[in-house]
Amino acid sequence: MKYEILKSYFGYPFFREGQEEAIDALLQKKDVLAIMPTGAGKSICYQVPSLLFTGVTIVISPLISLMKDQVQALNASGIRAAYLNGTLTFPQYKKAIQLAGQGEYKIIYVAPERLDHPLFLKMLSKIEVSLIAIDEAHCVSQWGQNFRPSYLLIKSFIESFPKRPRIGAFTATATHKVESDMIELLGLKNVQTINTGYDRKNLFFSIERPKNKEQRLFEIVEAKKDSSGIIYCTTRKDVETICQSLNAKGIKVTRYHAGLSSEERSGNQEAFLYDEIPWIVATNAFGMGIDKSNVRTVIHYSIPASLENYYQEAGRAGRDGEESECILFYSPKDERTILFLIDHQEYAESLDDQEIQTRQEQEKARFAKMKGYALTSTCLRAYILHYFGQQTLTSCDHCSNCTQEHEMLDVKEETSSFLKAILETKERYGSQLIMQMLKGSKAEKIVRYQFDRLPSYGALKEKTQDFIRSLFYFLQEEGLIEIVEAPYPVLKLSNAGYHFLKEPDALYMPIFKEEEVLQEKEDALFLQLKALRMRLSKKFRIPPYMIFPDRTLKELAFKKPLNKEQMLKVNGVGEAKYKKFGRYFVQFFRSQAPKD
Incomplete structure (x- = not known):
């Protein structure tokens, strides 16, 4: 029966990894804790059994935009659903409650x-x-990155039922501590934990350290302007600046941040969801629960505060399983913004000074791991998976560190020069001044501070500026130097750095070759199907990806179905979807078929 429901309502002949296991556990009256990556289809785990049970399924979610999208998608698939949240007026809320009670x-x-x-x-x-399905279940844990006090109500809510319902808790990211918190604080019993791993094999991860971030961003978006993408920024100011800059250069983008009116945020979000505007520049206020499946690129213009945040935001790319890219821009300047936000974050009044200090230390420790990702020369995928406690191969062949051609260069002498330059300037200056000094610059400050008279002045004058900057990042990654806020960022040697100067040894740094950004080319038939989907989107006023995701369009382009039977054999096409949209595609393919 579960297979019939999957095909009839959702259009898929087979379950994806972890889905059937979660459904079977719920059918066996077990509680379920499912840790599955973004885009793995967690919602199927409770939507399918909801149609097998006699009663109602309650889905607890903090994501208001997701509720609206999910309900819209369920109704489009022939499943009666509703949402109850603060976006409804009181008469609307009362009406929804009345219908639910009936x-x-x-x-x-x-x-x-x-x-x-x-x-x-x-x-x-x-x-x-x-x-009862609990989405974003990690929000119950104070160790998680998105703790919500309201989630602490869930346990007593469950216990208030005379006959305890089955419970399913779902999340995309959870460390071991957060996992144990979810079981305890949600009151899960006879629980079956399903962890399909965190690996998103269709995502290509890359780190860039551009000299001119704004120009590099334009180059990437220009090459991908016909596909859909999200650009994440830490501050509203960056969102405004980048949005204006890209629009001025002829790139069609919109924006999203908490400083806009709710009407403008909603309008911009809809324009993005409906593919009217392919790119959106946003703070991390955007995207929680946005179920847009055809996002091809996620760019972080500046480093996020934690790997949990990064992986969740990057995971909004490629939810349909198609190849997609996640790019992180790294600059040491961005660290100051994150550390400032941590130090000046508002905490609950119930926390005392010691608890606030502990929380800040936890957040700074999480940021240190995030910074480690930005600096590592090892496999990016392996770094992420290791952080979440998953053992993996040392190389994935699907990230910038693994695929870029590089050679290993012994930088023992260059490292010694860099470390000596920091000591000669009394560990009182930032990276820019140290790098200028090593290059032999005649910059005003170099001369004024008489750095041009120090032994290390010009020690790396034969090297390019790019090489010196790469060496700086590498020495951070190796733990030989530290950036200390005092009160502005200055470079200091770590214990390992002092040890290296005493006993220099071979130290190999990868030297990467530049790679060009490639533009995706879509065939003409796929573009025609996208145009048809866009027309239907406007006709029925639902986002294009809710009609059929890109991967379904690609299969349609390959199979070219000429009748209902052929159409229903395509992944993502069920009875309800065919009834509403299928005939338009069949008519299209019949019009394209060669005439006898």
């Missing part, structure tokens, strides 16, 4: 803040609840 819906999405709302609780007393 058994009109199989799946009800609710924000955690609504769990103790009197109208909601009164409605629940009238219906049978078979399953």
Whole structure:
């Protein structure tokens, strides 16, 4: 029966990794904790069993935009669903509650803040609840990156039911500590943990350290302007600057941050979701719960605060399983912004000074791991998977560190020169001044501070500026130098750096060759299908990817179905979707077929 539901409502003949295991555990009356990467299809794990159970499924989610999208997609697939959150007016909320109490819906999405709302609780007393699904379950843990106090209500909410429903908790990222917190704080019992791993094999990860970030960003987006992408920035100011710059250069982009009105945010988000504007520049306020499957590129213009945040945001690329790219720009200047935000973050009034200090230390430790990712010369995928406790190969052949051609160069002498330059300037200056001094620059400050008279002045004058900058990043990665805020960033030697100067040894640094950014080329038929999908999107007022994702369009382009039977054999085409949209595609292929 579960296979019939999967095909009929969702259009897929087979379950993906972890989905069937989670569904079977729920059917066996077990609680489930499913840790599955973004794009792995977690929602199927509770949507399919919801149609097998006699009662209603309650989905607890903090993601208001996801609720709307999921309900829209479920209704388009012939499944009765609704959502209850703060975006509804009181009359709308009351009407939805009334219909829910009459058994009109199989799946009800609710924000955690609504769990103790009197109208909601009164409605629940009238219906049978078979399953409670908890999305973004890591939000219950104070060790997680997105702790929400309202999630602490969930355990008592579950315990309030006279007959305990089945419970499914779902998340994309969780360290071992967060995993144990989810089980304890959500009150999971007889729990089956399903961890499919964190690897997103279709994502290509890369690190860039451009001299001119704005120019490099333009080059990348220009090459990919016909596909969909997200550019993440740390500050609203960067969002505004980049959006204006790209639009001025003829790139069609929109923006999203908390400083915009709710109407403008909503309008810009819809323009992006409906493929009216292919690129969006945003702070991390954007994307939580955005289920747009055809995002091909995610660019982080500046480094995020943690690997959890980075992997979640980068994971918004390629949710349809197609090849996609995640690019991180790194600059030491960005560190100051993150550390400032950590030091000036507002915490709950209930926390005392010691608890706040502990929380800040935890966040700085998470940021140190994020910085390690930006600096590593080893496999980027392996670094991420190791952080989340997953053993993996040392090389993936699908990240910039593994695929770029490089040679290993012994930089023992250059390292000694760099470390000596820091000591000669009394460990009181930042990276730019040290690198200028090593290059033999006649910059005003170099002369004024008389650095041109020091022994290390011009020690690396034969090297390029790019080489010296790469050496700086490499020495950070190797732990020989540290950046200390005092009160502005200055370079200091670590204990390992002092030891190296006493006993210099061979030290090999990878020297990478530049690679050109390649532009994707789509065939004419696929572009025609995208145009048809866009017309249907406007006709039915639903986002294009909810009609059919890109991978379904590519299979349609390959199989060219001429009738309903052929169309239903395509992945992503179910009875409900065919009934609503299928005939338009069949008509298109019949019009393209050669005439006898």
